[in-house]
Amino acid sequence: xxxxxxxxxxxxxxxxxLGYLSRTEQAADRRKKTIAVTSKGKRFLQQLQAERxxxxxxxxxPLREPTRRELAAALQRxxxxxxxxxxxxxxxx
Numbered sequence: 465x466x467x468x469x470x471x472x473x474x475x476x477x478x479x480x481x482l483g484y485l486s487r488t489e490q491a492a493d494r495r496k497k498t499i500a501v502t503s504k505g506k507r508f509l510q511q512l513q514a515e516r517x518x519x520x521x522x523x524x525x526p527l528r529e530p531t532r533r534e535l536a537a538a539l540q541r542x543x544x545x546x547x548x549x550x551x552x553x554x555x556x557x
Contacts, residue, residue, distance in 0.1 A: 479505070483502055484501065484504055484505035486502050487499050487500075488500075
């Protein structure tokens with residue numbers, strides 16, 4: 465996302481204050497923090513996913529069924545290529 469560390473830190477602070485994330489210090493090294501999604505955050509993400517799915521369904525509803533299948537297949541191929549590319553970048557590190 466090309467965000468600076470202070471920007472990410474501020475974003476996490478805000479999400480913690482809002483109750484969407486929790487942050488705990490690691491016992492072995494208090495400088496390290498563990499960030500986790502809370503149950504409130506999980507509910508929000510599920511609601512967001514449901515709303516996006518509904519928007520997607522409405523967006524493609526004018527397409528004929530064969531075109532929808534082609535679109536779904538193309539998106540699956542694109543996602544697979546992105547996964548392979550990301551794995552390749554990870555392997556180089």
